[in-house]
Amino acid sequence: MNTKQQHTLKNAINCSGVALHSGVKVAMCLRPAAADTGIVFHRTDLDPIVVDGVVDGVVDGTVDRGGLPAARSGIATLVPARWDTVSDTVMSTTICNDAGVKVATIEHLMAALAGCGIDNVVVELAGPEVPIMDGSSAPFVFLIECAGLEMQQAPRRSVRVLRRVEIDEGDRRAVLLPSDGFSVSLEIEFDSAAIVEKSGFFDLHNGGFKRDICRARTFGFEREVSRLMDLGLAQGGSLDNAVVVGRDDEIMNEGGLRYCDEFVRHKVLDCVGDFYLVGGPMLTHFAGQRTGHASNNRLLRKLFSDPANWEYSHEVPQPSTEPMEHMEIWDRPSKMSGVIAGKIPGKIAATA
Numbered sequence: 001m002n003t004k005q006q007h008t009l010k011n012a013i014n015c016s017g018v019a020l021h022s023g024v025k026v027a028m029c030l031r032p033a034a035a036d037t038g039i040v041f042h043r044t045d046l047d048p049i050v051v052d053g054v055v056d057g058v059v060d061g062t063v064d065r066g067g068l069p070a071a072r073s074g075i076a077t078l079v080p081a082r083w084d085t086v087s088d089t090v091m092s093t094t095i096c097n098d099a100g101v102k103v104a105t106i107e108h109l110m111a112a113l114a115g116c117g118i119d120n121v122v123v124e125l126a127g128p129e130v131p132i133m134d135g136s137s138a139p140f141v142f143l144i145e146c147a148g149l150e151m152q153q154a155p156r157r158s159v160r161v162l163r164r165v166e167i168d169e170g171d172r173r174a175v176l177l178p179s180d181g182f183s184v185s186l187e188i189e190f191d192s193a194a195i196v197e198k199s200g201f202f203d204l205h206n207g208g209f210k211r212d213i214c215r216a217r218t219f220g221f222e223r224e225v226s227r228l229m230d231l232g233l234a235q236g237g238s239l240d241n242a243v244v245v246g247r248d249d250e251i252m253n254e255g256g257l258r259y260c261d262e263f264v265r266h267k268v269l270d271c272v273g274d275f276y277l278v279g280g281p282m283l284t285h286f287a288g289q290r291t292g293h294a295s296n297n298r299l300l301r302k303l304f305s306d307p308a309n310w311e312y313s314h315e316v317p318q319p320s321t322e323p324m325e326h327m328e329i330w331d332r333p334s335k336m337s338g339v340i341a342g343k344i345p346g347k348i349a350a351t352a
């Protein structure tokens, strides 16, 4: 794959599945799109009349990545997937256009698109939420690989982080550091004996996502299920689409975990999806402690709040050249339990 050029899908491809939070069945179609379109969702359930003319109008190359296709074209059913269209981060990442049309739970599909190097696609969705599939990105990666990739005559554009950008909220903090590649180190903290591995470092260069991350499923706790249901969340949740930790800290899914550190890996998967909302690959090392969709988006908003923090780059991401596990990441000791102050955890070898 030529990672200097933008890519779209070679063919359109369909799937359908249950939406995790609303519980409804949703049909989805991934369609090829012209260079510089970016990732644009199209709510086909809301206005079936607009399908051809409108989507063609958006993907004909006249709309640049920094523009607002939905607003410019006046099409209320198009929702561009960008960091500044994120409207809700409770349990998942939701985007919303100027007309108030929303698409929820985009992050696992976004992660698959990032991991496969897809720059331009129109995601037709006959409902308010992306289907959850098996709770990971692997079914989306499979779909994308079935559709095939097509190289486009436009250079790929990365977002290079130029200086440290940090949010520090006490026991929750996140930082973007300059790097020639894209790597993630995360520490999670959950009050459960089932979650043994609580930290990890992952270099996502050159197939790292597909190899080490994409099969990690979302997870939840049996003790919280009724609370989520009361909030109208997780209505479509089941052991088919989430790892569920029981009241005695046992893994309730038949077959157990896919990776011994599946929980950390899924949090990394969420980061990959959330950070692809910058419109291309990022050249950065991201480190997080107890982070989630909300802090991921707050960090991106802080990054783009100052032009001195970042620049566009046409350079291809490189593997991490320095052993990140020896880098000083944090200014002050961690408030988390069991974490070595100021250091990020050592690299975890792929066990998949």
Ligand SMILES: [Zn+2]
Binding pocket: 107, 108, 218, 266, 270
């Ligand atoms: Zn997730």
